[in-house]
Amino acid sequence: MAMRxxxxxxxxxxxxxxxxxxxLQTVYDGLIGQDTSLFAKSQERxxxxxxxxxxxxxxxxxxxxxQGREQLPLQGFEHISYSLLNLSLQLNSLSQELQKLKxxxxxxKKRITQALQTLNRGLSLxxxxxxxxxxxxxxxxxxxxxxxxxxGREQLQRYSQELKNCEQQAALLQCSFIVRxxxxxxxxxxxxxxxxxxxxxGQFMQIDRYQSLEATLCDFNQQLPSQDLRIHxxxxxxxxxxxxxxxxxxxAEAQVLAIFKQGRKDKLHDEKLGIERWHQAFPGxxxxxxxxxxxxxxxxxxxxxxxxxxxxxxxxxxRERLQTAINRLFSTLSEIWHTTVQARxxxxxxxxxxxxxxxxxxxxxxxFNLKDKGLRIGTAQQVSLEKLIQQATMxxxxxxxxxxxxxxxxxxxxxxxxxxxxDSVNFVDLHRSEYQDYTQDLSxxxxxxxxxxxxxxxxxxxxxxxxxxxYDFGADYAESQRDHDYAKRMTLGLARSYISSTRFVLDKExxxxxxxxxxxxxxxxxxxxxDNSTYRLPKELLRETF
Amino acid sequence: MAKKPEYxxxxxxxxxxxxxxxxxxxxxxxxxxxVILADDDETLTLTPxxxxxxxxxxxxxxxxQSLRLKLSWTTQLTDESDSAPLxxxxxxxxxxx
Numbered sequence: 001m002a003m004r005x006x007x008x009x010x011x012x013x014x015x016x017x018x019x020x021x022x023x024l025q026t027v028y029d030g031l032i033g034q035d036t037s038l039f040a041k042s043q044e045r046x047x048x049x050x051x052x053x054x055x056x057x058x059x060x061x062x063x064x065x066x067q068g069r070e071q072l073p074l075q076g077f078e079h080i081s082y083s084l085l086n087l088s089l090q091l092n093s094l095s096q097e098l099q100k101l102k103x104x105x106x107x108x109k110k111r112i113t114q115a116l117q118t119l120n121r122g123l124s125l126x127x128x129x130x131x132x133x134x135x136x137x138x139x140x141x142x143x144x145x146x147x148x149x150x151x152g153r154e155q156l157q158r159y160s161q162e163l164k165n166c167e168q169q170a171a172l173l174q175c176s177f178i179v180r181x182x183x184x185x186x187x188x189x190x191x192x193x194x195x196x197x198x199x200x201x202g203q204f205m206q207i208d209r210y211q212s213l214e215a216t217l218c219d220f221n222q223q224l225p226s227q228d229l230r231i232h233x234x235x236x237x238x239x240x241x242x243x244x245x246x247x248x249x250x251x252a253e254a255q256v257l258a259i260f261k262q263g264r265k266d267k268l269h270d271e272k273l274g275i276e277r278w279h280q281a282f283p284g285x286x287x288x289x290x291x292x293x294x295x296x297x298x299x300x301x302x303x304x305x306x307x308x309x310x311x312x313x314x315x316x317x318x319r320e321r322l323q324t325a326i327n328r329l330f331s332t333l334s335e336i337w338h339t340t341v342q343a344r345x346x347x348x349x350x351x352x353x354x355x356x357x358x359x360x361x362x363x364x365x366x367x368f369n370l371k372d373k374g375l376r377i378g379t380a381q382q383v384s385l386e387k388l389i390q391q392a393t394m395x396x397x398x399x400x401x402x403x404x405x406x407x408x409x410x411x412x413x414x415x416x417x418x419x420x421x422x423d424s425v426n427f428v429d430l431h432r433s434e435y436q437d438y439t440q441d442l443s444x445x446x447x448x449x450x451x452x453x454x455x456x457x458x459x460x461x462x463x464x465x466x467x468x469x470x471y472d473f474g475a476d477y478a479e480s481q482r483d484h485d486y487a488k489r490m491t492l493g494l495a496r497s498y499i500s501s502t503r504f505v506l507d508k509e510x511x512x513x514x515x516x517x518x519x520x521x522x523x524x525x526x527x528x529x530x531d532n533s534t535y536r537l538p539k540e541l542l543r544e545t546f
Numbered sequence: 547m548a549k550k551p552e553y554x555x556x557x558x559x560x561x562x563x564x565x566x567x568x569x570x571x572x573x574x575x576x577x578x579x580x581v582i583l584a585d586d587d588e589t590l591t592l593t594p595x596x597x598x599x600x601x602x603x604x605x606x607x608x609x610x611q612s613l614r615l616k617l618s619w620t621t622q623l624t625d626e627s628d629s630a631p632l633x634x635x636x637x638x639x640x641x642x643x
Contacts, residue, residue, distance in 0.1 A: 323632050469633035540596050544620050
């Protein structure tokens with residue numbers, strides 16, 4: 001279905017182009033051959049062009065109705081079509097101006113015919129550019145505007161010189177206006193080029209933005225061979241954004257230059273702000289933003305591609321490499337926390353977070369929902385999860401972190417990159433960064449390791465070791481900061497993450513083990529908090545229990 | 547490493563008092579962290595963990611009622627070559643700040 005819509009929209013666009021090129025050719029022939037009848041003939045093309053444009057919009061609209069959401073490539077087509085219609089209107093008024101002229105002699109200049117030929121070449125490039133794999137033709141097309149503009153400026157200069165020593169001043173002024181009209185058609189051609197870029201890149205992007213990307217990349221001493229820039233889809237993020245990479249080079253030695261992320265404007269705007277705040281709070285951890293574009297409720301972010309390995313791949317690697325990477329992460333976190341610390345108490349609100357996620361958990365695992373009923377075995381009672389969360393909420397209200405630090409906010413294994421060459425870490429996906437309790441990040445990170453779907457005993461042991469390392473690192477930091485409630489807050493954070501992230505775990509046994517661990521942690525904390533001794537996390541829980 | 551599982555199976559008819567006697571013996575074993583099961587041929591020793599999965603199933607028909615209690619736990623199966631902690635405490639730098 002999508003394919004059929006696409007081909008209808010595409011064929012409307014091709015019809016429009018054929019008529020527009022005929023219109024331009026007729027005006028051109030009229031000018032060169034001094035045949036004023038051709039100007040009127042060129043104006044007859046307008047109806048065909050308008051019809052093709054309307055038919056394109058119509059097909060595109062029906063497609064978006066059926067698909068239920070915007071079709072970004074089709075949006076690009078609409079953009080191109082509007083610009084082409086605009087170009088046709090400009091040609092139309094140009095031909096009307098030409099009809100009024102007594103003589104065409106002053107316009108039969110090399111620069112003017114070249115400018116019109118350039119315009120025509122631009123139109124001929126549209127279909128090949130659309131069909132081509134890379135962006136080179138599209139960029140060529142965009143560059144034509146510069147050529148047309150230059151030819152126009154030179155011709156205008158000639159006219160202004162002639163104006164000084166000539167009696168046909170009125171005619172020269174009229175010709176100058178026509179040259180300006182041709183220049184503005186060049187601008188419209190550039191709009192078409194932007195539409196093409198948009199269709200190819202999947203979002204609206206202005207040519208100067210593209211050039212700023214090009215400039216930024218050149219700053220990195222990277223040559224940008226625009227002939228073979230490619231856009232590769234990298235799939236979707238959990239928050240519903242699509243990711244693509246801008247690559248150069250052939251398949252085997254392809255090099256990623258930048259990442260495009262597109263999706264809901266609110267999410268991407270948050271991410272952009274998050275990144276900017278990271279640059280202020282702790283430079284060097286977040287990627288550079290090259291460009292941010294918005295259109296309606298959609299937005300696109302173009303940012304630096306950070307090379308590195310995820311901790312998921314390091315987990316399966318040699319022990320030494322994992323150990324080096326994880327300890328680099330720890331020392332980076334200590335630095336970030338030392339640098340961004342704010343001396344104010346802050347509540348992480350783990351239990352309210354969990355409460356909010358419960359319905360999403362039950363939607364994936366309906367069998368977890370015991371409808372707020374508790375359990376009774378003889379004289380023994382077990383409260384429902386909802387009750388347990390209520391009780392834990394009471395406890396949590398007295399557990400604020402003694403200080404706030406700038407945290408990632410969605411500290412999953414996939415959102416941390418380790419660069420072995422530089423022995424450095426980078427963070428990505430920063431739309432939830434804020435000043436918060438550091439146990440928020442640590443507990444999310446631990447459970448994101450636990451959640452990984454590797455079930456071989458050796459890997460599970462690795463996962464346990466990593467989780468223990470994260471916990472111990474945090475405990476060590478807490479001790480150095482005299483943060484005495486670390487264990488309790490981590491218990492609540494871990495329980496929150498174990499239970500709430502079951503919604504991403506489809507393996508029933510794995511999800512069940514997470515629910516049980518989360519529940520057990522809450523019961524343990526509630527039970528232990530009744531006596532006043534120092535609370536310890538039941539670490540045996542990090543092991544596989546069944 | 548992958549040894550065959552060992553089994554112990556027992557079935558008998560008991561009155562209420564002797565049933566309680568056996569259940570108490572199991573409880574005692576769980577408390578001590580060691581449940582010894584033996585018959586003529588072999589002895590099987592289980593070492594219950596601190597964390598145990600309790601699976602309780604009961605059924606009831608007109609003619610029969612049953613209660614099944616399954617307790618399961620994992621035993622620590624450590625690969626000695628990869629069991630040392632990964633976190634390296636940096637002693638000096640932090641205390642200095």
